[in-house]
Amino acid sequence: MRFRTLKELAQVCVNEGKPIYRIMLEDQAKESGRTPEQEWDKMKSYYGIMKEAVMKGISSDKTSRSGLTGGDAKRVFEYTRKEDSSLEPFTGMAMAYALAVSEVNASMGRIVATPTAGSCGVIPGVFVSSQERFGWTDDHMVEGLFCAGAIGYVIANNSFISGAEGGCQAEIGSAIGMAAGALVELKGGTPAQAVHAVGLALKNTLGLICDPVGGLVEIPCIVRNGFGAVNALAAADMALAGVQSAIPSDEVIQVMLEVGSAMPDIHRETARGGLAQTPTGKQIIKQLAQDKKKSRSERKEKENDDESHK
Amino acid sequence: MRFKDVFSIIGPGMIGPSSSHTAGAVRLGRVARELFGGQPRQANIMFYGSLAATYGGHGTDLAVTAGLLRFDTDDERIPESLHFAAEMGVDVVFQTSRKPAVHPNTLTITLRSGRRRCQMTGCSIGGGNIEVVEVNGFDLKFTANYPTLIAYHDDRPGVLADITRLLSEAGVNIGHMDVDRKGRLGEAATAIETDGEITKDLLEKIKRLPNMKGVSYVDLNGGVPV
Numbered sequence: 001m002r003f004r005t006l007k008e009l010a011q012v013c014v015n016e017g018k019p020i021y022r023i024m025l026e027d028q029a030k031e032s033g034r035t036p037e038q039e040w041d042k043m044k045s046y047y048g049i050m051k052e053a054v055m056k057g058i059s060s061d062k063t064s065r066s067g068l069t070g071g072d073a074k075r076v077f078e079y080t081r082k083e084d085s086s087l088e089p090f091t092g093m094a095m096a097y098a099l100a101v102s103e104v105n106a107s108m109g110r111i112v113a114t115p116t117a118g119s120c121g122v123i124p125g126v127f128v129s130s131q132e133r134f135g136w137t138d139d140h141m142v143e144g145l146f147c148a149g150a151i152g153y154v155i156a157n158n159s160f161i162s163g164a165e166g167g168c169q170a171e172i173g174s175a176i177g178m179a180a181g182a183l184v185e186l187k188g189g190t191p192a193q194a195v196h197a198v199g200l201a202l203k204n205t206l207g208l209i210c211d212p213v214g215g216l217v218e219i220p221c222i223v224r225n226g227f228g229a230v231n232a233l234a235a236a237d238m239a240l241a242g243v244q245s246a247i248p249s250d251e252v253i254q255v256m257l258e259v260g261s262a263m264p265d266i267h268r269e270t271a272r273g274g275l276a277q278t279p280t281g282k283q284i285i286k287q288l289a290q291d292k293k294k295s296r297s298e299r300k301e302k303e304n305d306d307e308s309h310k
Numbered sequence: 311m312r313f314k315d316v317f318s319i320i321g322p323g324m325i326g327p328s329s330s331h332t333a334g335a336v337r338l339g340r341v342a343r344e345l346f347g348g349q350p351r352q353a354n355i356m357f358y359g360s361l362a363a364t365y366g367g368h369g370t371d372l373a374v375t376a377g378l379l380r381f382d383t384d385d386e387r388i389p390e391s392l393h394f395a396a397e398m399g400v401d402v403v404f405q406t407s408r409k410p411a412v413h414p415n416t417l418t419i420t421l422r423s424g425r426r427r428c429q430m431t432g433c434s435i436g437g438g439n440i441e442v443v444e445v446n447g448f449d450l451k452f453t454a455n456y457p458t459l460i461a462y463h464d465d466r467p468g469v470l471a472d473i474t475r476l477l478s479e480a481g482v483n484i485g486h487m488d489v490d491r492k493g494r495l496g497e498a499a500t501a502i503e504t505d506g507e508i509t510k511d512l513l514e515k516i517k518r519l520p521n522m523k524g525v526s527y528v529d530l531n532g533g534v535p536v
Contacts, residue, residue, distance in 0.1 A: 033505070046320060108327065112322070164330075
């Protein structure tokens with residue numbers, strides 16, 4: 001890749017007079033040894049999976065495998081369409097779509113990790129709702145995914161994108177930054193504006209811990225994806241309006257590294273702190289363990305029955 | 311750079327809920343299956359660390375089984391993989407261990423069919439990426455991101471030169487190599503990650519080299535099992 005930082009990325013764009021997605025696509029093809037067309041098609045198939053996940057999640061009452069979550073995307077979707085919701089309807093849709101994809105993930109449905117499975121709702125939420133709103137083509141959305149990927153590549157290699165390493169800021173925070181920067185470029189903003197959107201977004205999630213109840217990618221992961229989509233829209237608007245990240249985005253990424261590295265283990269995807277260890281969180285874990293034990297003994301009984309029939 | 315390309319950020323396409331506990335586990339199962347070189351009759355899976363604690367909630371058991379059946383990370387049959395395994399006559403047993411492991415997300419897969427047996431230990435290191443750390447008692451490290459040749463051979467001078475000569479003649483570039491032996495002039499094994507596909511003909515040639523005991527070939531992005 002010709003860039004290691006967002007500053008370098010924006011500079012390459014200026015030097016060559018190309019948008020971010022174009023630089024990413026060219027460098028990707030060079031790295032993989034495949035043609036740009038092949039890489040394009042692969043990304044396009046990923047966008048297809050994202051749209052399918054949105055449609056599946058929005059219309060489903062299916063609960064997650066644990067039974068803890070499910071149906072919230074549908075609830076939010078119907079509310080923002082019918083009621084006089086506080087969010088403008090398309091914003092509500094971005095939120096509902098993000099919840100939808102996260103719920104599909106929790107129910108063992110098909111998604112694309114963007115950048116992880118825990119944060120897989122933010123980008124599809126922002127992208128699919130924006131496509132419907134502005135009438136963009138699928139190819140335009142694929143451009144956006146390459147742009148988001150370039151931003152994520154810089155964050156991942158200078159900081160982290162997994163909750164176990166850097167807390168939720170590394171997963172949901174990165175996803176919001178990627179979605180915000182990409183949306184700026186999709187709406188015709190400059191590479192510099194896209195980079196500012198990343199910094200603005202990341203500043204708002206610094207310090208967010210990873211504290212999933214029972215270690216499952218459900219509570220609070222799913223709602224954080226919903227909020228994340230709304231934040232990405234806001235950050236993109238700020239950047240397009242001309243708001244700049246006073247602390248350069250690359251420096252904000254370094255702060256995420258600093259904060260995540262200082263985070264105690266109990267707040268990094270171990271389920272030993274935060275929401276996971278609240279009285280209710282602990283009660284849920286206890287209940288899940290009992291259910292598991294029960295289903296195991298039921299299975300054993302069934303096996304014994306099978307044995308006696310032989 | 312820890313992350314090499316755009317698809318390590320956007321991707322993989324996968325069945326949820328966790329890229330490390332689900333998608334990575336599918337890939338570990340698939341590598342074990344390709345190392346074994348066919349469908350096993352029995353599979354024993356030992357979970358360590360975080361996987362031992364949470365494999366049920368993340369569907370790691372279903373994911374590994376799906377990999378053993380050669381399902382890809384985004385195959386919608388993954389949630390039903392235990393059912394498919396039973397139907398296909400593959401007996402799968404899961405166990406957990408409290409022993410410390412090299413990585414929080416580690417598992418050992420032992421596959422059997424008649425007298426044939428293959429054991430592999432690997433780790434799911436995040437984002438669906440994996441690292442194999444042991445194959446049949448040999449410390450061999452590889453990621454399965456590239457076509458990978460595993461050669462079992464005697465520890466004799468010239469064996470590696472013979473293998474690399476054949477690869478070189480076929481124009482196959484080597485990206486990474488790892489060699490381990492159980493003792494001086496005893497049994498040895500070599501893992502070779504390549505940039506290009508290794509053809510069936512080439513695998514046959516390598517198999518017929520002097521002092522060669524056997525070869526396995528892992529190519530998760532296509533390729534045929536040996």
